[in-house]
Amino acid sequence: MNAIEIQSLKKTYHGGEEALKGIDLNIPKGSFFGLLGPNGAGKTTTIGILTGLINKSSGMTKIMNYDTIRDFKITRKLIGLSPQEINLDVFFSIKEILTFHAGYYGIKKKIAKENTNLVLNKLGLYHKRNSKARELSGGMKRRVQIAKALVHDPPILILDEPTAGVDIELRHMLWNYLKEINKEGKTILLTTHYIEEAEKLCDNIAIINKGKIITCGSTTNIIKEKSNNIIEIKLESLDNIDFNLDYDFKLDHSSSSIIIKSKTVHKDINFIINYFKDKSKIIDVKVINGSLEDAFLKLTADKNE
């Protein structure tokens, strides 16, 4: 079953800007899904439509098989949103904000209080429960945003840039927590500018650019198919290497090293080493595995051309 289903979704803003040009996306229940793309690609618009913040122009969006327009009272209860910009109520303490928030989603006061204490503890904020938002650090405010999304215990969590401006230690703490709740069964839709974050956390990924999904699939497959591994061979001398010859692989060089891009590094490496050891003495061989960042840059660059 899909937790989120999007079909032919289009959005044109007043003024004619076409933010989404008919996207299709299925996010399986229980998955940790990354929606990646450059600034202005359509990520936040997609999330806005799913949560009810933005009106779509056409297309269909479903949460757990419920239509987000017709059955909005059901679908909105199924989602917890942590938006990109910090938007904490300034009048109340953190505890009050969270208890109110759970109540908005129909959680009775007693359970709302229990849920509040639970998420505050999980996110290391319990000691700040009586503080107001303006008294918190940036990282704490970010955690309160996530707590707000979790306090009504929704099965789907939508996180729009959840670790923006957060220090590395806290980022790792959040990653571990998100992995833990994903294992417990929550479906997570994550958008982030930190590609490394998506690579570490997401089992499936879609890359969106200029309002279109340009690729979608498992993170491992996207890295394998769309990025190159790099073999860097340091030679004693490059004098005997003819860079103008037509090689089977892409060849580049720095002052003393040959840089070869290859998708099938394990197959090619023996051939490459044998080939170059006849030309010069090999000093060092380094293999750098392809990353999601390579794939992302390649895909978004291709589409920008």
Next chain:
Amino acid sequence: MNSTGFWTFTRREIYRFLVLYNQTIIPGLLSSLLYIIVFGTTLGSRIELDNGIEYINFIIPGLTMMSVLNQAYQNSASSIMQGKYLKFIEDILILPLSGFQISSGYIIGGTIRGLISGIGIIVICIILTDFTVHNYPMTLFYLIIVSWTFSAFGVIVGVFAKTWDAVGSFSNFIILPMTFLGGVFYSLDMLPPFWRNISYFNPIYWMINGLRYSSLGFAETSPSMSFIVCISFCLIFNFIATLLFTTGYKIKS
């Protein structure tokens, strides 16, 4: 239906102005008290009305209404503006609540604030002057209906306003002149016929007239017309406020 969600949201709206009571409740009561002292006590003894009512008693319903409608308007308009300015209105727009429930939550918050202010002024006046209330249920009705109407108006302005100045401008350039020209401090009998006829088109005049009738047992003009005007404006503003939150006009992209 999510009645828990609706009541939690409404409770939040009420709690918001109660937490800030020294910015929301106290100033309204204080300024009304000053009006009563300055206009009623010092000038009142020099002004005689044709209808035989003491001037200080005559202005109390008008002053009460002035405070009620201002408080109700300010509450919902500023709550929405703060939400828009600090972006936490997004939390409200994604709730599993209908447009009717969201607008009603804001409106009830403003209505309660207006009502607290109105009841507070009347209680102070009963204590400090010889003012008495002629018909308590009808007085309560007018306080609620006018508070509800201007709270709904505040929701509409809050949704449309892009800046705090716009909210203040509506209050300073529309509500305040209409209130002063609505017979708070004078009887329409004191006006020349032309201005008297103009005043009949001012809905706030009819609202004050309604409260004057219910609290003093005296009406300058038709009490039935006051009732009709109050109900009509309440329904119209309530409908528009609900429509704005149902369609997301000006608040959703």
